[in-house]
Amino acid sequence: MVRVKLVNVTKRFGDVIAVNNVSFEVKEGELFTLLGPSGCGKTTTLRLIAGFYKPDSGEIYFNDELVNNIPPYKRNTGMVFQNYALWPHMRVFDNVSYGLKLRNWPPRKIIKRVKEMLKLVGLAGKEKRYPSELSGGEQQRVALARALVIEPRVLLLDEPLSNLDAKLRVKMRSEIRKIQKKLGITTIYVTHDQEEALSISDRIAVMNKGKILQIGDPVDIYEKPKDIFVNDFIGTTNFIPARVIEVDSKARKIILNINDQKIVKDYYGDVEVGMDVICAVRPESLSITSLSEKPKDKPFIVGRIDLIDFLGKIIRYEIETDFGLIRVDTSEKSLREKFKEGDKVAIVIEPETIRIFTK
């Protein structure tokens, strides 16, 4: 088992800086996720670790060994490609045993080991199938088994679930996590799906435009996003503009004006009086009341209900306000009868749930 460390790694393609000065360390046995929108450099980072690209600058270590100049076929990583890259001319057995044959395992041991591995991923008995005779989920498992069977030092997964339907995605991601924990293998997981990242990871690195914006465990990333991009990318967020009207640098408090109402917040950043800032609030942190019932001591925004979306456990209200569309989630069933689309309501903001970002 191995630690993976990237130090100031940069990779350019012509004018595009695909990976820009990226550093992180993945602990032994950890499931570490690279999360970010399309084109942000996740795959490139993964391919740098697998050895398909050489960094233009920076170092990559497996434990304390510098691997920059080690070719991919000697790195002993197990990669699962986004499209699975199953060899169509080989049966499942031959696909999975490929790496073992290369490592000169005796045939008897290979058969045994492949069997175990297929059982682990739930494909026992499918050895003789060709990839084209398997469903998408099964293909994905073959790819996983093929990467795992060689006991790689690091497992690299590039959006392994993106070709599956929604239900299968949820099922497979918990299976991947179970298998990963069972084998205790250091894993780097790439996805652009924030929900998947939050559910599967030990730690997450959020990337944008080739840079890492924040690294942390899922709870941290969700609750304390350091960056407006991270806040927006992870979960659903409402952004409400505000202005700083007082700064108390001793007590590290500021007073903001939201919708002509004052709120007091702790703040550590670089702000001054008169500055425009953005308040980020999650839909589940907001609540709605009728105009007459709104509390006196909390800031609120008035709007008209545009859409009521019943999402199962929760109800989402999309409310048209002076600050644009604001989304409010609630699980209170009683509200269902209370408001209709088109009703005027007050959105109540809990000051402590607001996160402030400078522009």
Next chain:
Amino acid sequence: MLDLKKAIPKRLLEEKNISLVASLINLILITFIVLPIFAILVKAFISPRGISFENFIIFWSNSYYREALYATFMAAIFTVITTSLIGIPLAYILVRYDFPGKSFFSILVLVPLIMPPFVGALGLYKILGISGVVNIILVNILHVLDKPVNFLYGDMLLFALSDYDKIYLPYGIILINTLHLYPLIYLNCAASLSNIDPSLEEQAENLGSRGFHLFRTITFPLMRPGWMAGAVLVFIWTFSDLGTPLIVHYFKMLSVIVFFKLYEITAGNPSPVSYVIGFIMVIVSFITLFISRKYISLSRYVMMFSGGRHVRRLYRPSGVKLILVYFFLITLSLSALSPHIGLTLVAFSKKWVLTLIPEQFTLDNFYYVTPLAAPFIFRSFIYSLIAAGIDIILGAFIAYIVSRKLFIGSDLLDLIATIPLAVPGIIFGLGYWALFYKVPLLDPLSYTPIILTISYSMRRMPYTVRAAYAGLLQIDEALEEASINLGATRMKTFKKITLPLLVMNLFAGGILSFINALIEVSTTFLLVVTDKYAPTTWFLYFRALADPRRGLAIASAVGFLFVVIIAVALFVTNKILGSKMGSVFRL
């Protein structure tokens, strides 16, 4: 509503017309492609004493025929091996490596395509023949050999099954065909290779594979469909080729036996042995095609996967590797060019005896041969033009019917229209004798021009069908877009885009049909009996080359004209078809 009412009867009418045309086309194709093949298959079993295996027994009990059968198989198998040994590395180098001069070599290695193979054999006379340059170097300059060797004619005993069953390897034929046919393997392999999803190979590297192991276990299996397609073409070609064995005087080949037995047919007593050979050729072609189909269909699921970014695998070789690449490419290009060089030198030489290059150059050969060849060239052009015209018309209809799946028989039509790709010219010639001998208007003996033109057009029809089909597939998309965006101007789009595109494609396919009809040897030699109706290829072999005084020189002059015509024609088609050009040489 009104529009609908008007449209329905019109459409019905259209469909009725189309199925009428389709039936007519089916009738033509069945008469001139399917039935002749059947006639051979049937006649192989008909002997003076009724239906029996007697003809096969006659064939088999003659050791000369048996040896020809072995030699023919050996020629075909070994040519597949040698062309693969050249074509596969060539494809790998030109697709995967990046080095200075790459595009130059990419064109140069295709020069064999601009030379009809039997003309190529002619061009090699003075290079590899008994008095050729190679022999002069080996015997007179380097003194490696005591006496010259004819590299073109020779064969070699491979092994003897018994005193009467000796398996010979006709290396001369193999050598010539290799030089001519390796581009078929190269083009097909290159197409497959550049279609391989890079992640399939990266995955193998990730698991520890590299170098030749990677090629053997992943890369080659994935390009095998392309290789198979090329190999089938090479195999069938060599198995049934008539021109090359005739030119180098190597007669122990099945095709040559059919050719020499022809006089028995024209003399009124059909030669059962010819039909047995025809039977063997048909079966071999169909089996080869069938086997390859199974593998070729694999290509469909190779591309089953999608998603993921394609990072093209391109290497820059350096050091020893780069030197080896250049060595391979230069050697190959020189070998591929040697027939052209030989042919040109002979065609323009005054006298060329025992020197490395001719001592004097002249245009005399052209002056001498042109008046003699003129009527033959004229007939060639007429036959080939009419055949190409027929192909253009048939091609347009067949492609249209097949691509739009207009009626139930369209799949059958598709199938029949592909048969000429796999069935050798010998079969057409023999089949037409079997079926149309003494049939009014179609008898090869008295109506040679008609049946010859028909045979040309049937043989080369796949070119126009495929070219038109490619065009129609493209037009479909364009029309869809147009009808979505512009609605009203659909008719205009049709006139402005559809028609010209289709016409250009048909024209390009027609040119290919035309030049291939022009250089057609096997059906020509089989169907033409007197020089009254003979085209140029016939003249080249039976008149020019047979001239005792300057046969080689004037035959080369005619061959040179062929090369010029083909080069021009291919240049024009390439301009029209662009990157789709390659698909014409694929299966």
